[in-house]
Amino acid sequence: MTLVQRPLAGSGGHVLPVPNSNPETASRAQLAPNATLAARIDVTDSLAIFSVVLDEPLSGFRPGQYVSVGVFADGAFVQRPYSVVTLRGDGDRVELFIRRLATGAMTTLLWGLTPGSRIRLGPPRGLFVLDALDARPRLFIGTGTGLAPLLAMLDALVTHGDQSPNVLIHGVSYQGEFGYAARIGGWVNAGLDLWYVPTVSRPDDALNSAWSGTAGRADAVLAQVLEADPSLAGGVAYMCGNSNMIEACRETLLNAGLRREDVRAEQFHVAPVTQRV
Amino acid sequence: MSYVIAQPCVDQMDQSCVAVCPVDCIRSEPGIDRKFYIDPDQCIQCGSCMSACPNNAISPLNALPAEWIDYAWVDAAWFRDRDIAREVLGEVLEDAAAAAR
Numbered sequence: 001m002t003l004v005q006r007p008l009a010g011s012g013g014h015v016l017p018v019p020n021s022n023p024e025t026a027s028r029a030q031l032a033p034n035a036t037l038a039a040r041i042d043v044t045d046s047l048a049i050f051s052v053v054l055d056e057p058l059s060g061f062r063p064g065q066y067v068s069v070g071v072f073a074d075g076a077f078v079q080r081p082y083s084v085v086t087l088r089g090d091g092d093r094v095e096l097f098i099r100r101l102a103t104g105a106m107t108t109l110l111w112g113l114t115p116g117s118r119i120r121l122g123p124p125r126g127l128f129v130l131d132a133l134d135a136r137p138r139l140f141i142g143t144g145t146g147l148a149p150l151l152a153m154l155d156a157l158v159t160h161g162d163q164s165p166n167v168l169i170h171g172v173s174y175q176g177e178f179g180y181a182a183r184i185g186g187w188v189n190a191g192l193d194l195w196y197v198p199t200v201s202r203p204d205d206a207l208n209s210a211w212s213g214t215a216g217r218a219d220a221v222l223a224q225v226l227e228a229d230p231s232l233a234g235g236v237a238y239m240c241g242n243s244n245m246i247e248a249c250r251e252t253l254l255n256a257g258l259r260r261e262d263v264r265a266e267q268f269h270v271a272p273v274t275q276r277v
Numbered sequence: 278m279s280y281v282i283a284q285p286c287v288d289q290m291d292q293s294c295v296a297v298c299p300v301d302c303i304r305s306e307p308g309i310d311r312k313f314y315i316d317p318d319q320c321i322q323c324g325s326c327m328s329a330c331p332n333n334a335i336s337p338l339n340a341l342p343a344e345w346i347d348y349a350w351v352d353a354a355w356f357r358d359r360d361i362a363r364e365v366l367g368e369v370l371e372d373a374a375a376a377a378r
Contacts, residue, residue, distance in 0.1 A: 068299035
């Protein structure tokens, strides 16, 4: 533990042990495992769906929120927040959509887990939540695993028998990364008023050679969607993904006439040593 | 490297940061504290608090404006000795007020 003198003249010379960044100092009881990994379903080599069963139901979850996922490894406790895709069962089965980062400490640990591994999930957090009572048209825009909180919102709309028009634009680099197309198709077949627009941003890549659908970045596709259905300009938008996409889409939405308060976003934040996914 | 809550939070305490922190590492004592504090032991550097704060009061330590560098000490100290952290916060605010004059 380091002793640090506050560097202010006239401060009285207080000397305190300043906490270091070792997560081991956190209370072990507070960080006790409370969930079990049930399954990992690989979508690609670096993209997977994690199914987790909690010892106790997750209370207070609102579609769009995230939870911290914590793993013990080599005497350390590593945590990262991940958006919840679905909460099933009696609120005790959580699904997460996670991309493995090449240099990500947390995702390396997660991919090393086997079914039955014990982990810790924190309480649901976040202000990016669905307003299900707002009956205006909704635009959902996500890139990569930014789809996760949008799926939770759409899932809730299906459950509630929502009748409003919805659009979902999901941008990925490669066609193999859509992951949830079948589930989304099922929602449409079940009666959800949803215009689903999957798009690949690298149509000329060999990995997309079999792709015959929409191509282009999410913000460009959004502009086309707004042009095709001008009534969407009177709606509300929910976006999740990288900050460049969000800012580009925000500008497009505002230019189309959406009010600033109706453009809601959860962006992946690039922190000094880690990345929000 | 933790995030730090600096002067714009003082007497504002919007609480959005508390609502978004996935590991509940942002604390204060209601009715006593004039700002929130981030526990550097618990912070996982996700940046959610910074994005949520309407007062732009939160920065990663390595991007903390020089005039607010003492807030890093204050935040860390609060989780060791709240009284001293509050006392030092008072001094920091007095110094800032004097500099402004």
